[in-house]
Amino acid sequence: MMMKKRFSLLICMMLVLTMLAACTAGKTDKENKESDPVSATKKPDSTSEAAGKMNPTGMPIMKEPITIKMFAGKPPASTDWKELMLWKEYEKMTNIHIDWVEQVPFANLAEKRNLTLANGDYPEAFYTSYMPATDLIRYGGEGAFLKLNDLIDDYAPNLKELFDKFPDVKKAVTMPDGNIYTVPTIIDPEFTSARTGGKIWLNQKWLEVLGIAEPKTTDDFYNMLKMMKEKDFNENGKSDEVPFASVGIDGLLGYLKGAWGLGNRGVSIGNVDMDPDGKGLRFIPADPRYKEVLQFVNKLYTEKLISEDIFTTDYAKFIAEGSKGAFGSIYGVDPTVTVKQEGFIGSPALTGPHGDQLYAAVTSPLIWMGGLVLTDKNENPEATIRWLDYFYGEEGSRMFFMGFEGVTYNKADDGKLVYVDDIKNNKDGLNLDQAVSRYLSWPGGGYAGVVSQKYFQGAEGSEASIAATKKLEPYFPKEIWPYFSFTVEENDQMAALGADIEVYTAEMQAKFITGKVPFTEWDDYVSKLNKMGLKDYLGIYNAAYERYKQ
Numbered sequence: 001m002m003m004k005k006r007f008s009l010l011i012c013m014m015l016v017l018t019m020l021a022a023c024t025a026g027k028t029d030k031e032n033k034e035s036d037p038v039s040a041t042k043k044p045d046s047t048s049e050a051a052g053k054m055n056p057t058g059m060p061i062m063k064e065p066i067t068i069k070m071f072a073g074k075p076p077a078s079t080d081w082k083e084l085m086l087w088k089e090y091e092k093m094t095n096i097h098i099d100w101v102e103q104v105p106f107a108n109l110a111e112k113r114n115l116t117l118a119n120g121d122y123p124e125a126f127y128t129s130y131m132p133a134t135d136l137i138r139y140g141g142e143g144a145f146l147k148l149n150d151l152i153d154d155y156a157p158n159l160k161e162l163f164d165k166f167p168d169v170k171k172a173v174t175m176p177d178g179n180i181y182t183v184p185t186i187i188d189p190e191f192t193s194a195r196t197g198g199k200i201w202l203n204q205k206w207l208e209v210l211g212i213a214e215p216k217t218t219d220d221f222y223n224m225l226k227m228m229k230e231k232d233f234n235e236n237g238k239s240d241e242v243p244f245a246s247v248g249i250d251g252l253l254g255y256l257k258g259a260w261g262l263g264n265r266g267v268s269i270g271n272v273d274m275d276p277d278g279k280g281l282r283f284i285p286a287d288p289r290y291k292e293v294l295q296f297v298n299k300l301y302t303e304k305l306i307s308e309d310i311f312t313t314d315y316a317k318f319i320a321e322g323s324k325g326a327f328g329s330i331y332g333v334d335p336t337v338t339v340k341q342e343g344f345i346g347s348p349a350l351t352g353p354h355g356d357q358l359y360a361a362v363t364s365p366l367i368w369m370g371g372l373v374l375t376d377k378n379e380n381p382e383a384t385i386r387w388l389d390y391f392y393g394e395e396g397s398r399m400f401f402m403g404f405e406g407v408t409y410n411k412a413d414d415g416k417l418v419y420v421d422d423i424k425n426n427k428d429g430l431n432l433d434q435a436v437s438r439y440l441s442w443p444g445g446g447y448a449g450v451v452s453q454k455y456f457q458g459a460e461g462s463e464a465s466i467a468a469t470k471k472l473e474p475y476f477p478k479e480i481w482p483y484f485s486f487t488v489e490e491n492d493q494m495a496a497l498g499a500d501i502e503v504y505t506a507e508m509q510a511k512f513i514t515g516k517v518p519f520t521e522w523d524d525y526v527s528k529l530n531k532m533g534l535k536d537y538l539g540i541y542n543a544a545y546e547r548y549k550q
Contacts, residue, residue, distance in 0.1 A: 051382040060095035061386055067097045068384055069123035069377075071116060073130060075444035076105035078437045085439045086403065096387050099123075106130075106444060117144075124378040128446035131182055131370030133175070133483065134491045140181035141488055146374040147179045151385045158392035162186060162450060169366045172482035176490075176547060183388060183448045185368035191453040192476075193469040194460040195363050200255045200347040201335050201468070203328045206233060217351045218259050218296060225305040228328035243328040244300070245307040247318045249513060251331030252297065252306070254361035258475070259352030260289040263360025266480035268367075271505065272541050281538050281545060285505040286526050291519065292353070294512045301513050311510060319431070333459035337432050346468020349475035359475040364482035371448025391449040401442055401455040408439050419457055432458065484544035493540055497533045504532065 053063055072081060081087055081100045091097050101123050104112045113129055116122050117139065139145045152160055163170035166186065173184050187194045202214055206228055215221040225243035233241050246252060257263045262284050265273045275282040284290050300306045307313065322330060322339030335344040349359040372388050374381050390396035402409045402417050409417045418424070423435040433443035436458075441447065443458070453461055486494060508525050511517035517525075 053380075054383055054386070059093050061383055062095040062380075065095045065097060066380055066383065067099050068125060068380060068387070069099045069101045070125045070127045071102040071104070071113070071123050071129060072100055072127045073104050073106050073109040073113070073444075073446055074128060074441065075433075075437065076107065077434060078441065078444065079439075081441060084441060085407070086400070086441055089404065090399075094387055094390075096383060106446075122375055122377065124375055124380075125384055126370065126373040126375070127448070128441075128444070129370050129373065130368065130446050131373050133369060133485050134495065136181040136369070136373070137175045137177065137485065137488055137491060140175060140179060141177060144376055145181045146376060146378065146381055147181065148183065148374065148385065149178075149180050151374075151381055152180065152183075155382050155386045156183075156389035156392070158389050158396075159183060162392060166365055168364065168482050171548065172364070172366045172485070173369060175485050176487045176544075181373060182370050183372045183385075184366045185371050185445070185447060186392075186450045187363070187365050187367055188450065188452045189365045191451060191456070191461075192362075192473055193453070193465045194451050194456065195365070195367070196359075196361060196469055196472060197363070197460065198251050198332045198361075199465070199468050199472070200252070201330050201332070201344040202347050203228075203341075203343060204345045205343045206231070206328045209233065214345065214348060215350060216348065218256065218353065221347075221350055222296075222300065222305070225300060225328070226303070229303070229305055233328075234326075240326070241328060242307050242321075242326055243305045244330070245318065245322065245327045246310060246331035247313055247315050249297070249310055249510070251361075253293065253509075255331070255347070255359075256293055256296065256350070256352075257284070257290075258358030258360035259350040259356055260293050261352070261354065261356035261358060262287065262289055262293070264358065264477050264479075266362045266364060266477050267360065268364045268483055269481050269541075271502070272538070281542050283529075283534055283538055285509065286529050286534065289354070291522050294509065295519060298513050298515060298519075302515060311514070334462040334464045336464060337459035337462060340431070344464070346464070346471055348471045357475055358477065359472040360477060362476050362480055364480050366482050367451075368446055369483065371446065388448055391447075397450060397452060397455050400440065400447075400449055401451075401457065403436075403439050408436070417455070417457075481545075481548070484541065484548055486540065486544055490540045490543065493536065497537055498540075501529060501532050501534060501537055504529070 053066070054061055055063055074081065081098075081103055087098055087100075102112065102116070109130060113126070113131070117135065122144075136145065140147070152163070166189070169184060169186055170180075173182060174180050189195070202224075207214065207224070210224075210227050210231060212224060212227065215224050228241060228243035229239070231241065232239070244252070254263070254267060261276065263273055264276065271284045272281055273284060274280075297306075301310075309317075318332075319339055321327070322335070322341065325341055327339075327341075329347070330339070330344070332338055335341045349357055351357040372384075374384055378384055391400050398417070402419070405411065407420070408423060409419050412418050419432070419436070423432060426435045437443050453466075459465060508517065512519060512522075
């Protein structure tokens with residue numbers, strides 16, 4: 001799975017629940033207490049009427065069935081969540097029915113989410129909604145979003161334990177007003193393949209035909225692509241081989257930036273890192289070395305060493321073309337999972353023209369905000385947060401990612417859980433994400449939970465992805481920043497200032513690469529950024545950074 005554009009896409013990638021159904025009804029009281037972490041902590045200590053309707057221990061969570069209305073973002077090809085096995089079985093366990101009042105494709109999510117908030121016609125909770133920090137602090141401050149601090153302390157022992165274990169994650173989801181308005185997607189820090197999401201993959205068969213080794217430098221990378229372009233691998237007498245392909249240019253830029261020493265604090269912050277000359281925070285797209293990166297990619301584009309439709313192609317077309325074996329290298333997750341092509345290996349971190357060898361495309365353990373947001377219309381906040389907390393625990397994580405034994409997975413002789421063949425090698429040609437989505441909801445990302453290598457078997461967890469990441473790990477940044485949060489006032493400034501700067505840099509990035517704007521205009525580009533308020537933009541980030549350090 002592409003952790004979502006996440007990193008791609010995400011990256012990036014991932015989440016949580018157990019194995020159960022029929023076996024749930026047969027559990028003893030002792031087993032129920034063991035399966036629900038609240039049982040092992042304390043009886044809910046709340047005077048609210050809703051909390052009084054909860055069982056103090058075990059499953060089901062509620063003594064009598066309740067309904068919680070939720071808004072959800074999801075991949076457009078995903079099964080209707082009202083019919084999804086995961087949610088049906090979890091309802092049986094908990095006595096909590098989720099009414100998915102809105103299931104919005106990710107492509108339309110921001111527009112629909114903003115409209116729902118603006119007109120005030122929002123439900124009790126937002127799930128997998130990618131709620132941005134700007135909305136969290138704004139609507140949280142206004143009281144439309146509930147403060148979760150005490151609810152987490154009292155009813156979410158799994159999440160509380162993770163916050164204690166990974167204090168940077170708690171710091172990142174805590175807004176400047178000291179409140180937590182959302183629960184995050186957390187990647188186990190040791191699951192580095194997921195934290196790197198999409199990678200550059202090389203067609204080893206093509207390398208062998210060319211008689212060359214995998215590239216070590218940016219010059220090697222260029223020469224490899226050039227040789228791929230000049231070789232008629234399919235022997236059809238046409239120059240139709242594509243040396244490099246991806247959906248969009250961001251994956252390639254993320255891979256190359258580290259070879260010029262850029263992105264030295266990872267990718268969670270985006271276009272800001274630390275100036276190595278001690279000048280404080282740096283805006284990467286205005287740095288002279290970033291100009292060199294764009295010049296390098298412009299050369300690849302001009303010489304048709306990367307797909308000509310890289311700025312316009314969509315994921316479905318990319319998958320269709322990739323499945324024909326026409327690509328010499330690609331950006332994404334394990335090609336055996338996505339384009340169903342064997343023989344690709346991960347590309348190593350390249351050494352650049354100034355001697356830098358850094359792999360910058362790494363996130364912090366917190367990869368997504370907005371996994372779950374409770375609104376002031378929620379009549380059962382204690383039950384809702386406890387419903388969610390199960391996904392942060394061992395059993396919940398297993399069910400959320402792996403599903404149900406004998407249906408979606410089996411246990412191998414060595415004890416490992418593996419998806420059934422209908423998911424791994426679907427006879428109808430469905431890739432893993434598509435096959436899993438008939439039962440589970442994690443493909444597409446945005447969920448609340450913890451992603452571990454033990455249970456996450458998306459493309460980032462494949463053996464090939466793990467091996468590719470091992471090559472890159474020695475070159476990770478020594479310090480990786482999580483998201484920074486802004487005050488209401490800072491968000492107001494960023495709403496116009498930051499948006500204009502980010503849109504302008506993205507537009508000019510494409511124009512420089514395609515040659516629509518010559519590099520002789522670079523100084524004018526930087527000058528315009530400064531006039532747009534780049535100094536103030538960095539000042540806002542610096543204030544957030546100072547809070548983060550404290």
